[in-house]
Amino acid sequence: MSSIIAKNREDRPYALTDGGGTSKELSSNFKKRCLKNADRTFAQATQCQETNSISALLSMQDSAFVVHAPNGCVGCVSFMNDNFKVGQFHRGVKNIRNARYIVTNVDEKDVVLGGEKKVREAILELEKRYKPNIIFVFTSCASGIIGDDVDAVASTVQKEVNAIVVPIHCEGFKSKVPATGFDTVFRAIQNYIIKGERMQKEKGLINVFATTSIGYKDQLELEGLLSVLGLHVNYIPFYSNVEKLKRIPGAEYSVAVCQVFADEFMEYLKNEYDIPYSKTGMPIGIRSTDEWFLSVARLVGKEEVALKHIEKEHRRVLPEIAKIRERIGGKRVFICAGTGRGVAAATLIEDFGMKLVGIQTPTYEEALIENFDQLQKIHGGEFIIDIANMQPFEQSNLVNKLKPELFIGMSTWVAKLGIPSTHILESKRPTFGYNGLLYLARKIENAVENPSFNIKLAKHKKLPYKESWYSENVFKYFKEVGN
Ligand code: SF4
Structure with a gap:
């Protein structure tokens, strides 16, 4: 594979x-x-890759997030949340909600003693409060430096919750290029959601890869253009959900909103699922x-x-x-x-x-x-x-x-x-x-x-x-x- x-x-x-x-x-x-x-x-x-990882997933409808980081690392989430709320309004959502996330607020004590317990508690709390279908756990520089084993926490706690628990390794210091944060997200989707599963192709379905920064008007514009070609759209991961992520391999084609976003993932889909793609x-x-x-x-x-x-x-x-x-x-x-x-x-x-x-x-x-x-x-x-x-x-x-x-x-x-x-x-x-x-x-x-x-x-x-x-x-x- x-x-x-x-x-x-x-x-x-x-x-x-x-x-x-x-x-x-x-x-x-x-x-x-x-x-x-x-x-x-x-x-x-x-700019840090963690921002891009969070931004790519923030608008997923049935998700919740743990950010295992000091509070400052989520400074940008407030403006993403603002976009998310406006995005819901534009899409006709009646009860507009905030993004659901808990920051573990890694502090000096955690740096010495480790912060894994906080991650576990945050996952259980999100499950109890929101019953999401998926919980993403984002790492940070601090959690990476102290060596907290977020994967081990995720796999242990997985037995106690219904949501799929997905670690996203986006420690800021790892990469100078923020777009690495997008790749990290798609690797996680590949490993935790798609998992090599096969499915029937859906005629005329095209995966369109886009982040939360794409507005509703732009979504309509792309849908309008693609409908001229007889295509209908599976938007990933913005405003999507676990079901839509699972449908990715069922598409006939893939395209992204730009040449940077999802480029490696589309290549993977071509090799693994024979889904041709366009990169422009x-x-x-x-x-x-x-x-x-x-x-x-x-x-x-x-x-x-x-x-x-x-x-x-x-x-x-x-x-x-x-x-x-x-x-x-x-x-x-x-x-x-x-x-x-x-x-x-x-x-x-x-x-x-x-x-x-x-x-x-x-x-x-x-x-x-x-x-x-x-x-x-x-x-x-x-x-x-x-x-x-x-x-x-x-x-x-x-x-x-x-x-x-x-x-x-x-x-x-x-x-x-x-x-x-x-x-x-x-x-x-x-x-x-x-x-x-x-x-x-x-x-x-x-x-x-x-x-x-x-x-x-x-x-x-x-x-x-x-x-x-x-x-x-x-x-x-x-x-x-x-x-
Ligand atoms: S670079 Fe590190 S410390 Fe700064 S926001 Fe990103 S994860 Fe947090």
Whole structure:
């Protein structure tokens, strides 16, 4: 039986997590295999893989969670929970609920004496309170460092509860790439839910792999596109349940919302269950939406049908986009996002005639080189790629040097440089497909034409860096600059 091998994203063949330079330099050195990982001698906080593991599973309807961690590790869960509640409202749920989770609050005493007892008690408490069908137990740096055997607790307590107890090994220190947290989730689904079981294929069923950050409008957009091809959807794992997870092997096809999410899992399903899949960028903007839709159509053998639909949709949306292009075309843009959404954003701005001057991506690897080369064809090879997970000091320096007219991404830092900013990680509004394009076009236009908030903010609030930092080489703290 094939299986997903437990490894971090940075352990994939030729995957880089630290580095920077112009796109053309990086691409050429990468292809010659002389681009080395330029580890930083100084680094700031990064996004953690635990966040992605929790975010992937948070919206599962019949689930509950134990997070075996100090309280701070679940800081991000409050905003995920907010998205989850809005997501329920959009889906017509009457009694909207919070995500059900218990944090074990690992403290000094647990670090000395171990915290396994707390995990066991939390699982029993969740079973008693909510009677879920599945309980996920997330690990953390602290639980990993003290060596708590969460698997042993899960298998022992399993005899006492009805819920399936599934450990998720997402210790933050294990990986620099947050997307590793998604792989961890799919490995757990494979080992604890699917378990190599066989089932009858369901005609026209397609697995669509997506996280809680995908809004309801985007769900409808994808369903609309796939229904043109005669397909119906099994969404995994967002807003799903144990039954839907068990149906995964019964699908005829698989696709994910981007080239990063579930890539290894779809390969496993192809090898083990003969489920062909399509792996393309996120369907944001004309180019990426066309490609996403066409790649599924090719799987199904309905390319002609898809092309006709694309033509109809282009006729509908392009006149509106042309008007917006007249107002914001030519503006220079910097993008910071997860790799899937970041690359999609860089294709989206092409629709508005905007120019990419820089992009931050957590990884630069074999599986993504084609995507970056495609961006080079669109925007030329001079834009800067900063291979970094967050690193605000580096971002602030780079953005300050490049002086883009728009920043797309989390603008916590660049807003204080006075740079107009917006983001396209919208779990409450449309971003996908042709309808998402119209919404994002207006949103981006609005950000470019109304920059005064960030300009005023910059006058009154400074970032914590000395002026001298902005004149330093942005990649000063790389060990291997230029290699
Ligand atoms: S698991 Fe580790 S990296 Fe993640 S939030 Fe907790 S302490 Fe930070």
